[in-house]
Structure formats: structure tokens, C-alpha cells
Amino acid sequence: MRALTGTGVLTRLALRRDRLRLPLWVVGLAALFASIGNSISGLYETDAARLENAQVRADNVVTRAFTGPAPGSSTGALTVSEGLVFTCVLVALMNILLVVRHTRQNEELGRTELVGSAAVGRHAQLTAALLVAGLANVLLIVLSTLAxxxxxxPAGGSALAGLALGTVGLAFAGLTAVAAQLTESARAATGLGGLVLATTFLLRAAGDAFGNTASDDITVNPAWPSWISPLGWGQQLRPYGESRVWPLALLLLCSALSVLLAVRLSVHRDVGTGMLPARRGAVRASSAMLKPIGLVWRLQRGLVLGWMVGIAVFGAVFGGIGDQVDDLFSSEKSAQFVRDLGGEGDLVNAYFAGMMGLLAVVVSGFTVQALIRLRSDEENGPTEAVLATSVSRAHWLLAHTLIALLGTALVLAVLGLSTGLAYGAVSNDLTAALGDLLETTLAQLAPTAVLAGFALAAFGLLPRLAATVTWAAFAVCLVIGQFGTLLNLPDGLLDISPYSHLPNMPAESLTVMPIVVMVVLAGALTAVGVAGFRRRSLALGG
Incomplete structure (x- = not known):
């Protein structure tokens, strides 16, 4: 047991570090899943409406590839169809970030070597990270079930739905532990974990898309790709339907085998190294690297590419079901729900206004992620070395800002193109669909620039709290800006989000004045951030 010496202390330390982050993840995920169920019960109040919706979901290949078919026609079954896969993806992401944070990131920053000089066993850090992940997933099971x-x-289906979320999380915690042994950096480990998540999602999507619909026109028996995906296993529990327990064994076995493999790999590598050798770079650097903007692009290009690929998939899915909107929201209440989200008028235009607005706020997560790197580069990265040259602080900050906004514009353009192409293909009106949706997504760059300016102001004035404050602002934009009308929040509160000041395109026409005002506000916030950064000390925040 020497290898586990100090596990308890490291577990308490990890919990201390995540005392705010982890509860927000767990409570937020449980509340999200429950809120989906609450919206379903409000939209489809009769058995006939629920049955029709379940049949439409089973009949539409794109819909069941994206969300999965319903295991029945009850409120709980439609909740599973609407939210289980999506929530499982977020649960997997929580576990990927958590395990990397307490394993590979500690090694990369030198904490593991420092801690290892004391009476700490070789496997203590990995075990502590997995214990924290296990605790988080157990709490998620309990909270989501109770919610x-x-x-x-029904209690039985609720417990099975909670178990699906928690055991999928355990499976990805184990898989991420393996990724942390294979790679040499936290970024690479997170990227590898994300690649595994994307692969398992695509396998499940393919399995559902090519599955066979049963005689009840609701249940879909998936094809074989779904059976090699942890997300597919979680879905095959079929809460509120057949309620099968045995797929839990597949998820628990995946978690156990992954943990054993991670432990085995950790024995055969040195601290700070990975089992996979790091790729050697070019002998000579590009001339673009001589300028700050070239260096920043080199640091951010992988992030931009990943977001472009991911958002293209989401855009294609939402565009592909555009011709099914009238069937999916056939009841008067569900149609009004869409119009509350995206504006009055044509239901299809309201649907696209709501969905593009929601995805645009999600894309601003890339903007925040790109700008928050300023703080991590200041603490542990190249900022000090770059500023030791003739590069000014303002030049370095504006280079990050330009690349973040350029990357955001590219991601938004991909969103508009993928959505427009998919909808144009199913509606046989490619030119109009492509033009309207591309204009809709690119207009969202203005409110995103305001959020970027806020992030820069926080970095310049409150560097230690910059990440927390900026992500909190992102959450406010996501919740208030997109769901504030549905929650009947007062107008003063809705106006906090810059996204609330854009018209609901394409249901409404574009107006220039809100964009001009938001550009001016973004410029003012950026100037505040530059001034604050120029006047404070590096890393310490002045």
C-alpha cells in the first residue's frame, strides 16, 4: 500500500481547490437535466401530443442521430430523448477537465515533483483525482434523481436516468486517466479526451441513425456502432421505457479497465513525461512567429480548428431538421415556445432565430477561452519572455484580442454555412437559406465583441479573478439572454446581456444602430483592459 500513501491528503487538497468549481458543475448539470424535463411536461401536456412527438423523433434520422430516439411516449421518455445524450456529453467534459486538472496539469506545473519529494506514494495523485471524480459523479446521480x-x-426511471449520467461520467474519468499517462501536457491530454468524446458521440449517432424502428414506431434498435460507445451504453439503459439495468455493467467495466490501464502505464513512465513521444517541431520557425500576432495564432490555431469542426456538426444537425419544425412543434403551446425564443412570425424562421442565437452564445465560449489564455500565459507561459523584447504590453494584448475575434468570426461563419447548406439541401432553397443564416450568425459578432471587451477589462483590472468573472458573464449571457423571456424576467435584467439587443434574425430584419453601439462599447472596454494591463505588475496583478 506504499503506492497509495498520502492519497487522503491529496484528495482533500483536490476538493479544497475545486470547492467552488465542482459544486457548480454538479448542481448545474442536475438542474439542466431537470429543466429539460420540466419544459417537456409544459410543452406536451396530452398523451396524443407526446405520442406524436416521439414518433416524429423516431422517424427523422437527423433528430435521432443528434439526440437519440425516445424510449417511449411518456414525459420522462421524451426528457431522455431531448436531454440525456446532451447532458452526458457535458458530464463527460466535466470529468475530462477534472481528471486532467489534478493529474497532468499538476505534473506540467511542477506540483507533482514537489509533492512527490514528501511521503507520497506513486499512485496517490492519480487515485486522489479519480476519487474526486467518483464523488462528483455519485453526487450527480443523487441530485439528478431527486430533481x-x-x-x-417515476422514481425507477429517475434513478436509472441519474445512473446513466453518473456512470458515463465514471467511464470518461477512467478514459481520461489513460490519456493523462499517454501525453506530456495538460492541453494534449484534454485534447485527446475531447477526441475520444467526439468519437464516441459520432459512433452513437451513427448507431441511432442506421438503427431499425420497432413496430410501435417509437423505439429504435441501434446499429452496432452505438454498442462500442459509452454514450450509447448510457442511452441503452432506456429510463422510463424498458428500463434495462445490464448496460451499467458495460460502463462500470470500461471505467475499471481504464483505471487499471492508467495505473499500469504510470509505472512505466517518468514524472513529467508521457508514453507517447512529443512531436518534434520544424527545424526553423516561420517568419510569422517573429510578430506577436503570428505567435498568438500559432498558439490558438488548434483551438480555432476544433471549434470550427464541432460547430459545423451542430449547425448541420440544426439545419437538417429545419423542414421538420412544423411536425416537431405541432401543438399550439410548443409552437408558442419557439416563438418566445426566436420571435413572432413564421415558425421556421423563429426556430432558426432561437437556435442561432443560442449557438452564437455558445460560440462566445471560444472567445472567452481564447482570451482567458492571457492570464495563464502570464503566470506560466511566454508573456514575460515576449515582453522582455521590444513588444509592448498593448501590442501583446491587442494581438490576442484580434486573433480571438478573428477566430470567433470564422467559427460563426462556419455555423452559418453549415446550417444554411443543411437546411438548403432539405428545403430545396439553398441560396436564400445560406444568405439569411450566414447574415444571422455573423451579426452575432457584435455582442460577442462586447463580451470580449469585458474579458479584457477583467484581465487588466482584476487579473486573479479574470477567469471567474468572465465565465460568470458568459453564463449570464447564456441564461438571461437566451431564456430570460421564457422565464418572464424583467426587461432591466434582460438588458444585461448584449445578445438581447440584437433583433431575432432571420425572423426580424437587421438594424444597424445596436451593432454600432455594441462596437463602441467593446472598444471602450478594450481600452480599459489595455490601460489596466499597462499599469499593473505581471502575474501578481499589481
Whole structure:
């Protein structure tokens, strides 16, 4: 047991570090899943409406590839169809970030070597990270189950839905532990974990898309790709439907085998190294690297490419089901829900206005992620070395800003193109669909620039709190800006989000004045950030 010496202390340390982050993840995910169920119960109040919606989901290949078919026609079954896969993806992401943070990131920053000089066993750090992940997933099971039961859903199906979320999380915690042994950096480990998540999502999507619909026109028996995906296993529990327990064994076995493999690999590598050798760079650097903007692009290009690929998939899915909007939201209440989200008028235009607005706020997560790197580069990266040359602080900050906004514009353009191409293909009106949706997404760059300016102001004035404050602002934009009308929030609160000041395109026409005002505000916030950064000390925040 020497290899586990100090596990308890390291577990308490990890919990201390994540005392705010982890509860927000767990409570937020449980509340998100429960809120989906609450919206379903409000939109489809009759058995006939629920049955029709379940049949439409089973009949549409794109819909069941994206969200999965419903295991039945009850409120709980439609909740599973609408939210289980999406929530499982977020649960997997939580576990990827958590395990990397307490394993590979500690090695990269030198904490593991420092801690290892004391009476700490070789496997203590990995075990502590997995214990924290296990605790988080168990709490998620309990909270999500209680939340669903509190909505009036059957206890058995609620418990199975909670188990699906938690055991999928455990599977990805184990897979991420393996990724942390294979790579040499936290960024690479997170990227490898994300690649595994994307692959498993595509396998499940392919399995559902090519599955066979049963005689009840609701249940879909997936094809074989879904059976090699942890997301597919979680879905095959079929809460509120057949309620099968045995797929839990596949998820637990995946987690156990992954942990054993991670432990085995950790024995055969040195601290700070990975089992996979780092790729050697070019002998000579590009001339673009001589300028700050070239260096920043080199640091951010992988992030930009990843977001472009991911958002293209989402855009194609939302565009591909555009011709099914009238069937999916056939009841008067569900149609009004779409119009509350995206504006009055044609239901299809309201649907695209709501979905593009929501995805645009999600894309601003890339903007925040790109700008928050300023702080990590200041603490542990190249900022000090770059500023030791003739590069000014303002030049370095504006280079990050330009690349972040350029990357955001590219991602938004990909969103508009993929959505427009998919909808144009199914509606046989490619030119109009492509033009309208591309204009809709690119207009979202203005409010995103305001959020970017806020991030820069926080970095310049409150560097130690910059990440927390900026992500909190992102959350406010996501919740208030997109769902504030549905929650009947007062106008003063809705106006906090810059996204609330854009018209609901394409349901409404574009107006120039809000964009001009937001560009001016973004410029003012950026100037505040530059001034603050020029006047404070590096890393310490002045």
C-alpha cells in the first residue's frame, strides 16, 4: 500500500481547490437535466401530443442521430430523448477537465515533483483525482434523481436516468486517466479526451441513425456502432421505457479497465513525461512567429480548428431538421415556445432565430477561452519572455484580442454555412437559406465583441479573478439572454446581456444602430483592459 500513501491528503487538497468549481458543475448539470424535463411536461401536456412527438423523433434520422430516439411516449421518455445524450456529453467534459486538472496539469506545473519529494506514494495523485471524480459523479446521480422525482416523474426511471449520467461520467474519468499517462501536457491530454468524446458521440449517432424502428414506431434498435460507445451504453439503459439495468455493467467495466490501464502505464513512465513521444517541431520557425500576432495564432490555431469542426456538426444537425419544425412543434403551446425564443412570425424562421442565437452564445465560449489564455500565459507561459523584447504590453494584448475575434468570426461563419447548406439541401432553397443564416450568425459578432471587451477589462483590472468573472458573464449571457423571456424576467435584467439587443434574425430584419453601439462599447472596454494591463505588475496583478 506504499503506492497509495498520502492519497487522503491529496484528495482533500483536490476538493479544497475545486470547492467552488465542482459544486457548480454538479448542481448545474442536475438542474439542466431537470429543466429539460420540466419544459417537456409544459410543452406536451396530452398523451396524443407526446405520442406524436416521439414518433416524429423516431422517424427523422437527423433528430435521432443528434439526440437519440425516445424510449417511449411518456414525459420522462421524451426528457431522455431531448436531454440525456446532451447532458452526458457535458458530464463527460466535466470529468475530462477534472481528471486532467489534478493529474497532468499538476505534473506540467511542477506540483507533482514537489509533492512527490514528501511521503507520497506513486499512485496517490492519480487515485486522489479519480476519487474526486467518483464523488462528483455519485453526487450527480443523487441530485439528478431527486430533481427528476421532484418533478413528478417515476422514481425507477429517475434513478436509472441519474445512473446513466453518473456512470458515463465514471467511464470518461477512467478514459481520461489513460490519456493523462499517454501525453506530456495538460492541453494534449484534454485534447485527446475531447477526441475520444467526439468519437464516441459520432459512433452513437451513427448507431441511432442506421438503427431499425420497432413496430410501435417509437423505439429504435441501434446499429452496432452505438454498442462500442459509452454514450450509447448510457442511452441503452432506456429510463422510463424498458428500463434495462445490464448496460451499467458495460460502463462500470470500461471505467475499471481504464483505471487499471492508467495505473499500469504510470509505472512505466517518468514524472513529467508521457508514453507517447512529443512531436518534434520544424527545424526553423516561420517568419510569422517573429510578430506577436503570428505567435498568438500559432498558439490558438488548434483551438480555432476544433471549434470550427464541432460547430459545423451542430449547425448541420440544426439545419437538417429545419423542414421538420412544423411536425416537431405541432401543438399550439410548443409552437408558442419557439416563438418566445426566436420571435413572432413564421415558425421556421423563429426556430432558426432561437437556435442561432443560442449557438452564437455558445460560440462566445471560444472567445472567452481564447482570451482567458492571457492570464495563464502570464503566470506560466511566454508573456514575460515576449515582453522582455521590444513588444509592448498593448501590442501583446491587442494581438490576442484580434486573433480571438478573428477566430470567433470564422467559427460563426462556419455555423452559418453549415446550417444554411443543411437546411438548403432539405428545403430545396439553398441560396436564400445560406444568405439569411450566414447574415444571422455573423451579426452575432457584435455582442460577442462586447463580451470580449469585458474579458479584457477583467484581465487588466482584476487579473486573479479574470477567469471567474468572465465565465460568470458568459453564463449570464447564456441564461438571461437566451431564456430570460421564457422565464418572464424583467426587461432591466434582460438588458444585461448584449445578445438581447440584437433583433431575432432571420425572423426580424437587421438594424444597424445596436451593432454600432455594441462596437463602441467593446472598444471602450478594450481600452480599459489595455490601460489596466499597462499599469499593473505581471502575474501578481499589481
Amino acid at each position: 427528476l422525482i421532484g418533478m413528478g416523474l
